[in-house]
Amino acid sequence: MNKTLMFAAGAALAASTSANAALINFTGSIDYHNDVIYTYFTLDQDATNVRVWTDSFQDGTNFDPITALWNSTDGSLMDENDDNANINPDTQTIYDSGFALDFLAAGDYVFTVATYNNWAQGDNLSDGFAFDGQDPIALADWDQPANDVNMGPNWSVWLDGVDSASNPDDPAEVPEPGTAALFGLGLLGLGLQRYRRRQPLG
Numbered sequence: 001m002n003k004t005l006m007f008a009a010g011a012a013l014a015a016s017t018s019a020n021a022a023l024i025n026f027t028g029s030i031d032y033h034n035d036v037i038y039t040y041f042t043l044d045q046d047a048t049n050v051r052v053w054t055d056s057f058q059d060g061t062n063f064d065p066i067t068a069l070w071n072s073t074d075g076s077l078m079d080e081n082d083d084n085a086n087i088n089p090d091t092q093t094i095y096d097s098g099f100a101l102d103f104l105a106a107g108d109y110v111f112t113v114a115t116y117n118n119w120a121q122g123d124n125l126s127d128g129f130a131f132d133g134q135d136p137i138a139l140a141d142w143d144q145p146a147n148d149v150n151m152g153p154n155w156s157v158w159l160d161g162v163d164s165a166s167n168p169d170d171p172a173e174v175p176e177p178g179t180a181a182l183f184g185l186g187l188l189g190l191g192l193q194r195y196r197r198r199q200p201l202g
Contacts, residue, residue: 022162023158023159023160024041024158024159024160024162024165025156025157025158025159026039026156026157026165026167026169026170026172026173027056027154027155027156027157027170027172028154028155028167028169028170028171029153029154029155030063030115030139030153030155030169031136031138031139031153032136032137032138032139032142033115033118033131033134033136033137033138033139033142033144034114034115034118034129034131034132034134034136034137035114035115035136036112036113036114036118036129037112037113037114037155037157037167037169038110038111038112038167038168038169039052039110039111039112039113039157039159039165039166039167040072040108040109040110040111040165040166040167041108041109041110041111041159041162041163041164041165041166042107042108042109042162042163042164042165043104043105043106043107043109043162043163044106044163045106046103046104046105046106047101047103047104047106047161047162048102048103048104049101049160049161050099050100050101050104050159050160050161050162051087051088051098051099051100051101051158051159051160051161052067052069052087052098052099052101052111052157052158052159052160052162053067053084053087053088053092053096053097053098053099053157053158054067054092054096054097054098054113054155054156054157054158055088055091055092055093055096055156055158056096056154056155056156057092057093057094057095057096058093058152059093059094060147060148060151061152061154062151062152062153062154062155063115063116063139063144063147063151063152063153063155064095064115064116064144064146064147064151065095065096065097065113065114065115065116065155066080066081066082066097066113066114066115066116066117066118066119067080067081067097067098067099067111067112067113067114068080068081068111068112068114068120069099069109069110069111070109070110070111070112070125071107071108071109071110072107072108072109072110072125073107073108074124075124075125075126076123076124076125077120077122077123077124077125078109079099080119080120081097081098081099082095082097082116082117083095083096083097084096084097084098084099085097086100087099087100088158095116095147097113098158110125111157111159112125113155113157114129114131115131115139115144115151116144116145116146116147117130117145117146118130118131139151139152139153140153
């Protein structure tokens with residue numbers, strides 16, 4: 001593999017959001033009261049120091065979150081939490097939420113964030129959430145239970161001690177169509193250039 005092609009392949013790998021047991025942050029915004037944010041993460045080996053949490057409530061600037069942790073292999077619900085601002089008290093405020101896990105086995109997991117009180121409907125992710133059947137209400141118009149109308153739409157999710165993570169709801173994770181197309185064309189061009197160099201001159 002020539003150096004240019006190796007660089008392009010390295011750039012493609014670097015474009016995916018992953019880390020080795022690092023602190024990872026995803027952010028974004030929701031439009032409706034029944035939107036749910038999904039963050040996927042992997043542990044390559046058993047871990048004793050995993051934390052996943054929100055810090056976006058900001059004393060009422062944004063919506064009050066409910067978080068849940070799921071095993072993505074079978075979809076089973078592992079835990080659900082409404083208020084736990086003790087995961088990272090330096091940045092969390094009263095209604096933020098999350099989990100500090102003394103032990104988590106190697107595997108794939110899903111961390112979900114929903115608006116209070118959009119609880120999980122059952123013990124499996126396939127069972128959905130309480131607001132799934134409701135007509136979407138714009139967050140600016142929704143009077144969130146136990147909070148107020150016009151709660152802010154922004155969310156922030158942190159993961160600590162995981163090996164890799166992704167969140168399709170984070171705008172930074174989704175390349176612009178033009179960027180993705182240009183990147184793909186660039187790789188195709190590099191491949192053709194390499195192919196031509198191997199052809200014997202006629």
